[in-house]
Amino acid sequence: MKKDKLTQLLKTHHTDAFRWASQCCNYQHEDAEEVLQTSYLKIASGKARFNERSTFKTWLFAVIRNTARDYLDKQVRFEQLDPLSQTPAEAISEDRTNYRALLARLPERQQQVLLLVFYHGMTLQQVAETTNLHVGTVRTHYSRGKASLRVLIEKEKV
Amino acid sequence: MNNDEDLKAFFDDLRLQDKQETPPPFPELPAHKAGSLRRLTWPLTAAAAALLLLLIGWPEPSDTSTPTDTAVLVITLEAEVTTQTKTLLDTPESIYSWESPSASLIADF
Structure with missing residues (x-):
């Protein structure tokens, strides 16, 4: 897929992608931004390739989910986060x-x-x-x- | 069954709540460096393989030069018509010159 078309598709789904990244990161805004950025880099560098076997949105969400899982695994391994601190109760x-x-x-x-x-x-x-x-x-x-x-x-x- | 209307309403409210949070702007994507490198991989591999074949497996050049002096050798076979067989031994064995293999053991004191 050409870069222009890929960029256009990513732009179209950007808001949904951010919401999904945020949901995968238990609504931690900074983590969601980091995960989304990493996912976009994976796609831009060709590490994650869209083979058109599914819809673009389905594929993009799968990339974000896998990236979020890797990211959170590392966070837990190195920082030993307190699960209570992750409760999404802020700002409500x-x-x-x-x-x-x-x-x-x-x-x-x-x-x-x-x-x-x-x-x-x-x-x-x-x-x-x-x-x-x-x-x-x-x-x-x-x-x-x-x-x-x-x-x-x-x-x-x- | 209420066709999940209660759950749909729940997620609609959640969506409204999420809209208060603005997503970050779409980032500029870097150039597709890895992809261009991948495009170069096949030609590079093919070139390396060809070079290796040239170095290792190149056959020795065969001598294709044509001789300047051409000599024609004609071999003629003539069948000899005879009814008798011939012995292959040119010199006849003499019985007097025969010596037993153990003759050297006999000591003549």
Whole structure:
């Protein structure tokens, strides 16, 4: 793919890509920027290549997810971050529902599957391609995630 | 089943919340250096392989020069018509000149 076309596609999906990077980094803004920058560099240098087997967005999200995973693994290994400090509770006023914190209570896989389906509008097949999981596994995470989130939402209302 | 309307509403609200956070500007992408290097890899490999073949496997030049003096040798075979066989021994063996292999063991004191 030519650089101009690639750049154009990346620009088109930039906002969605940033949101996804942010979600993969537990809404840590600086980490998300770092992950996105690294992902773009991977693509520009040819380390990550779009082979047109899936949609561009699905492929881009997979690159970002893998980059975020590597980045967070290194962070945990070298800095031993306190998991409590990663709770995405900042900048949200107390009188509003903290959707991010609510979602963060779900297991990571369930969070990602629900975000990709409901937030980013992907099909289960596209989610499977992005997360590198079997579509049956994705379906399981999807069903369990929905049930768990409903329980959390009900608890929040009470 | 409510067709997940409650969850859709949840994620719509989450999306609105996220919009308060502005994404960073799109960065300038660096030149596609690795790609251009990859494009050069095949020609470089082919050139190296050709050079190696030249150095190791080049065949010795064969002598293709044509002789200046051409001599024609004609061999003629003539069949000899005879009914008798010939012995291959030119000189006949004499029985008197025969010596046993163990003759040297006999000491003549």
